[in-house]
Amino acid sequence: MSGLAHVPAAPLRPLVAHAYGYRAGPMPxxxxxxxxxxxxxxxxxxxRPMHVTGLASDVTAHAVVGGLHVAPAFIDATGEQEGVQYALTPPAAHALLGVPAVELSGLTVDLADIIGPAADVLVERLAAAATWSERFAALDAALLHRLGDSLPRVPPEVAEAWRVLFATGGMVAVPDVARHVGWGRRHLTERFRQSTGLTPKQAGRVARFQAARSLLLLPARPALAEVAVRCGYADQAHLAREWRAMAGCSVTTWVREELPFVQDAGAPGGRDSAP
Known part of the structure; x- marks a missing residue:
């Protein structure tokens, strides 16, 4: 698989964590x-239309949106793949798509179901583009057209809680995060979920999972027992259970089947911007 990174237009950068174009043959x-x-x-x-299963909704479409989730999505990779992928921060759901992130949580949906016929026009423009630069420019232009004059306001307490959870790899307990931002745990949980689509506990799980994934991507990959310790899992068995729940396979299966695909793509390893 080959990949090409893209820096989006300046007004989009608070909303797009990373962006890249990809081209890949069928996966084994x-x-x-x-x-x-x-x-x-x-x-x-x-x-060809992208076919995604595994979450609360299945979808087959050329343009697909996926919300935050804590289980794996399964993407049909039996044929050639070529396209553009933008990773969006939670506020981007409302700012660019017109729906709050919580309404997309755990879902994959056809972009046309969100923005209507404009999705088909977007696909046609990208398909007609002669270069990657033209493809990125077309998608940036479409998103800029949908961007309002001001970004959605996320409560600063939620933004700080998100920052702490991901900056520490999910190794701070939710009650401690709540105390840090000056809210009760229940209030933080509800406001956090409304803003992002995940609860703080779920976000912490995702942060730990991402930290473990980042270690597995290192050229000198640590032993799984060390990965578990460094990422705050109780032990290697705990890491194994969480990995299976969130990746749909064992760590060793993912390393064997997916790691070459991820490394060859040069895809970003999960940079997260605060909501």
């Missing part, structure tokens, strides 16, 4: 696992 297993992360996903797949 026929399936690519979409792992939980701190970003929503917007994909425009040009080779």
């Amino acid at each position: 297993t026929g399936v690519h696992r979409g792992l939980p992360s701190g970003s929503l996903t917007l994909v425009v797949e040009l080779a």
